[in-house]
Amino acid sequence: MSRPHAVVTGGAGFLGSHLVDTLLDDGYHVTSLDNYGSGRPENLVHVESDRFESLEHDVRDPLPDFDRVDEVYHMASRASPEDFESHAVEIALTNSEGTRNAIECALDHDATVLLASTSEVYGDPEVHPQHEDYNGSVNVRGPRTPYDESKRFGEALAVAYDQQYEVDVRTVRIFNTYGPRMRPDDGRVIPNFLSQALHGDDLTVYGDGTQTRSFCYVDDLIGGIRAVATADRSAAAGEVFNVGNTDEMEIRELAEVVLDVVDTESGITHEPLPEDDPQVRRPDISKITAEFDWEPAVPLREGLSRTVADYRELL
């Protein structure tokens, strides 16, 4: 195997499957490891390459033996707030024990790790926009705690393995990302809105809809991840980078854009805001832009149109 070998945990998920496509395009041998908890084998059925292997594997167990590994992309973890309570233990262990297993695999093979962290490590932020130096404001005993705190612990493991074993772990804090292959019943806001609009149902806005988010199209996000993963060790090892789009909007404004893009007569209804739902969310991406000249390029309406085309087929 002369080409580099990338292992993608969570490869059958939304982001993982797009990453698999990109890695194969870039000439890698790729192995996907997934327990199909929130991912779908259908996300990978289009892959015909003989450089690709898909294994059913739960990362809470040590990773399989491989002859060679060059890069580990640790993407596995349920990420929908719908799952934060019903799959709390699984999520907490996937982001702790699973992260340990991913880093141990890299340690065995002298490989690099790309760790998928999240903007949730900032909690309900008191600093806006969020820069990597901000330590966050996470509720340590709330419904989102198993996800948020286990992601923070995953980052702590990255620091620990760097300090003790000099493992090259690069962390990306991913902000809200959307695009084709998100499950329509995923429970995150864009899949919710698109499914409701395409079914002709009213869009459910939680609270008054003045809470903000910044939405990044998946192709842009994968570009950011690859920029970090392929950078020189001196520029990226042990570092953390926000990756996301800086175009911040209120959720009620997003609902209007979705209604317009889908071109439906659906309306908008309101339900109470869930506990600990962050009020604002926008990445400061000055670090990744300065280091790797990366910034998102796909405007929201364009990205939504591409996602709607995918959803029309799915639904």
Ligand SMILES: NC(=O)c1ccc[n+]([C@@H]2O[C@H](COP(=O)([O-])OP(=O)(O)OC[C@H]3O[C@@H](n4cnc5c(N)ncnc54)[C@H](O)[C@@H]3O)[C@@H](O)[C@H]2O)c1
């Ligand atoms: N999409 C976003 O907006 C976003 C934002 C912040 C962080 N992230 C992070 O990016 C990663 C991918 O998220 P996504 O949006 O693609 O979610 P997803 O649910 O579509 O993908 C996650 C994948 O991980 C798999 N998985 C979960 N637990 C596993 C386990 N124990 N063993 C093996 N496989 C397991 C799932 O089956 C799924 O295929 C996650 O780590 C998530 O926390 C995503």
